[in-house]
Amino acid sequence: MTTTTTDTAVAPPQQRPAEGFWATYGRWWVNAPGSALYLLVVFVLAMTSIGVLASFFSTGIGLLVLVIGLPMVVLTLLIARVLGVVDRFLLRLTGLPQIAEPEWNRDAPDANGFWMTLTRPIRNGHYWSYLVHGMIVNPIISTISFALTVAWLSVGLGGLTYWFWGIFLPRGDVGRWGQYVADFMPGLFGGWSWWAVEVVLYLVAGILFTFTLPWVMGGLARMHHAIAQGMLGRWPSDDLAAEVRAEAAARGLAVQAEDAALRRLERDIHDGPQQRLVRLQMDLAALQRRAEAGDTDAAAELAREAQFHTKAALDELRALSTGVAPPLLQDRGLGAALNALGAATALPVTLDIDPAVDTVSPEIARTIYFVVAELLTNAVKHSGASEVTVRAAIRPATPQTQAMLDVWVVDNGHGGAHMSPGHGLEGLRDRVAGLRGILRVESPYGGPTTIGAHVPLPAPGAADTGTGVR
Amino acid sequence: MMADPRTETPDAGLRVVLVEDSVLLREGLVRLFDEAGYVTAGAFGDADDIVARVRGAQADVAILDVRLPPTFRDEGIKAAITLRAEAPDVGILVLSQYVEGLYARELLAGGDGGIGYLLKDRVTSLEEFTDAVRRVREGGTVLDPLVVKELLAARPDPLASLTPRERDVLELMAEGRSNASIAERLFIGVGAVEKNISSIFAKLGLEETGSEHRRVLAVLAFTQRS
Numbered sequence: 001m002t003t004t005t006t007d008t009a010v011a012p013p014q015q016r017p018a019e020g021f022w023a024t025y026g027r028w029w030v031n032a033p034g035s036a037l038y039l040l041v042v043f044v045l046a047m048t049s050i051g052v053l054a055s056f057f058s059t060g061i062g063l064l065v066l067v068i069g070l071p072m073v074v075l076t077l078l079i080a081r082v083l084g085v086v087d088r089f090l091l092r093l094t095g096l097p098q099i100a101e102p103e104w105n106r107d108a109p110d111a112n113g114f115w116m117t118l119t120r121p122i123r124n125g126h127y128w129s130y131l132v133h134g135m136i137v138n139p140i141i142s143t144i145s146f147a148l149t150v151a152w153l154s155v156g157l158g159g160l161t162y163w164f165w166g167i168f169l170p171r172g173d174v175g176r177w178g179q180y181v182a183d184f185m186p187g188l189f190g191g192w193s194w195w196a197v198e199v200v201l202y203l204v205a206g207i208l209f210t211f212t213l214p215w216v217m218g219g220l221a222r223m224h225h226a227i228a229q230g231m232l233g234r235w236p237s238d239d240l241a242a243e244v245r246a247e248a249a250a251r252g253l254a255v256q257a258e259d260a261a262l263r264r265l266e267r268d269i270h271d272g273p274q275q276r277l278v279r280l281q282m283d284l285a286a287l288q289r290r291a292e293a294g295d296t297d298a299a300a301e302l303a304r305e306a307q308f309h310t311k312a313a314l315d316e317l318r319a320l321s322t323g324v325a326p327p328l329l330q331d332r333g334l335g336a337a338l339n340a341l342g343a344a345t346a347l348p349v350t351l352d353i354d355p356a357v358d359t360v361s362p363e364i365a366r367t368i369y370f371v372v373a374e375l376l377t378n379a380v381k382h383s384g385a386s387e388v389t390v391r392a393a394i395r396p397a398t399p400q401t402q403a404m405l406d407v408w409v410v411d412n413g414h415g416g417a418h419m420s421p422g423h424g425l426e427g428l429r430d431r432v433a434g435l436r437g438i439l440r441v442e443s444p445y446g447g448p449t450t451i452g453a454h455v456p457l458p459a460p461g462a463a464d465t466g467t468g469v470r
Numbered sequence: 471m472m473a474d475p476r477t478e479t480p481d482a483g484l485r486v487v488l489v490e491d492s493v494l495l496r497e498g499l500v501r502l503f504d505e506a507g508y509v510t511a512g513a514f515g516d517a518d519d520i521v522a523r524v525r526g527a528q529a530d531v532a533i534l535d536v537r538l539p540p541t542f543r544d545e546g547i548k549a550a551i552t553l554r555a556e557a558p559d560v561g562i563l564v565l566s567q568y569v570e571g572l573y574a575r576e577l578l579a580g581g582d583g584g585i586g587y588l589l590k591d592r593v594t595s596l597e598e599f600t601d602a603v604r605r606v607r608e609g610g611t612v613l614d615p616l617v618v619k620e621l622l623a624a625r626p627d628p629l630a631s632l633t634p635r636e637r638d639v640l641e642l643m644a645e646g647r648s649n650a651s652i653a654e655r656l657f658i659g660v661g662a663v664e665k666n667i668s669s670i671f672a673k674l675g676l677e678e679t680g681s682e683h684r685r686v687l688a689v690l691a692f693t694q695r696s
Contacts, residue, residue, distance in 0.1 A: 343624055344623070
């Protein structure tokens with residue numbers, strides 16, 4: 001998960017490209033062929049879109065009174081989405097910045113019923129925006145830009161080469177328009193042959209159009225791009241919606257894990273110390289009766305039994321409270337607790353713990369502690385490993401990413417660990433997901449097994465998690 | 471409560487300072503001290519100014535809880551370490567609801583014996599409790615059997631070479647007991663204990679050291695080796 005690509009991709013522009021007219025002009029030329037290709041292809045796409053979408057949409061609307069119209073409209077919206085995505089994909093030809101994927105599902109994570117799923121496109125503004133773009137906006141602008149592109153390409157490239165292909169034109173008496181121009185403007189073309197006039201005029205037009213070609217192509221591409229950015233791209237509210245969804249999903253998993261843990265705890269208390277205390281109460285009552293009756297031997301025997309049950313109850317309670325919150329974790333923080341875990345494992349454990357891990361919040365520390373404890377137990381029981389390494393480190397925040405807590409448990413066993421339903425690893429993944437983190441398992445057959453838990457750390461103070469995503 | 475001859479201990483008149491934040495347990499422990507014939511020279515709810523308090527009370531032994539105000543974390547451990555450094559002549563017994571190998575190491579690293587670390591459960595047996603107090607008073611070391619078991623459980627491989635008898639001897643040795651005490655507990659002769667101990671030291675590659683405290687430290691160091 002240690003992606004460093006984001007760091008380099010959005011690195012601050014350290015050496016700015018050379019300034020000056022010709023350098024800038026050259027850069028426009030670089031993207032001109034791609035833009036021209038886009039402008040030609042998008043016209044075909046736009047014509048297809050208007051045909052498909054208009055017929056489907058009008059059919060769907062017309063049938064709305066019958067139930068069949070609703071899925072028809074949904075289908076239209078889905079087609080609009082596909083066509084819009086294709087347009088966004090084609091826009092990459094222009095060399096302009098990529099347009100971010102919108103949030104297609106802005107419902108609550110548990111809104112997965114039949115009607116909610118069916119009507120999801122209808123309730124999401126992005127689909128309608130794609131439909132308007134594909135059915136109305138794109139055909140109009142594509143037609144204009146197609147005309148201009150064809151004009152510029154043909155006049156620009158055709159003008160420059162007229163001296164060659166003009167020779168092959170079939171000509172009657174009326175075909176020599178150079179003659180008329182020369183006659184009309186004798187001051188300029190006096191004495192020129194009609195052919196020379198035609199070649200020169202075509203050449204001048206060709207030079208003008210070719211020179212301006214990159215600006216026209218770039219300008220039209222930018223217009224398409226700007227409109228697509230607004231209609232096909234991500235809206236500022238999408239980040240918030242995505243954040244809310246992720247938050248709700250994480251909360252759901254955390255609640256599930258918490259619920260299961262609480263139920264187990266309740267059962268353990270009931271089966272263990274509670275039974276002991278009931279028995280203790282009975283023994284003490286019996287002891288009182290024996291003592292009052294003066295039977296000291298029986299009283300002493302009952303007292304011994306009472307002590308035994310008290311001790312057992314204490315042992316059980318200690319085991320339970322350690323299971324809920326290990327004392328060392330509470331007292332000394334995550335680093336010390338992980339070190340103690342490593343020391344208590346029946347395999348040689350190499351520990352590499354960043355002291356900064358003690359700064360994470362108690363919930364994160366507790367979850368990570370139990371995840372590592374479980375992973376170490378797994379390594380001892382199932383992996384056949386002869387040694388384990390536990391590494392924990394804080395990855396500092398960058399302008400693009402949140403700070404993360406990274407924990408790896410690596411063993412040199414025979415591998416083959418995998419997530420399967422009901423398997424222990426899945427429970428661990430849910431626990432980590434409850435903190436909005438991820439658990440990654442790499443365990444090829446033959447080993448080694450590398451399991452990484454990566455948990456985002458909330459930025460101290462400001463709640464700027466929304467901007468951190470982009 | 472009447473001083474029963476059975477509970478009269480050789481340490482009658484021993485001056486004890488108690489630091490325990492729970493009133494319930496403080497009362498219970500003070501009653502236990504009375505029963506053992508100790509003088510409760512002071513009972514406190516926190517470990518503030520522990521050295522001055524122990525000195526002021528002219529205590530022979532200080533008995534401390536681990537979780538104490540203000541943060542209820544490891545104040546008792548820190549106080550014990552301070553006390554060890556400032557007042558080496560006072561025996562220290564740390565009592566806790568749970569035992570941690572890390573704390574055992576920290577406590578024992580501070581000095582040359584006269585320190586103990588026990589589960590609170592152990593005080594239910596008057597005999598066990600007075601035995602522990604006597605040992606720390608005399609400069610010995612007391613380590614809870616549960617800590618010893620936990621620490622040794624992490625090293626199954628090297629320990630597999632020990633015979634069951636040697637394993638028993640190792641555990642008792644790690645609790646800080648003398649050869650005589652080990653012999654008495656296992657119903658064997660002191661000579662047999664000595665033979666077992668030299669065999670253990672040879673098998674685990676430990677250096678034979680003099681005092682009981684040094685032996686405990688050697689076992690602790692062994693459990694940390696990897």
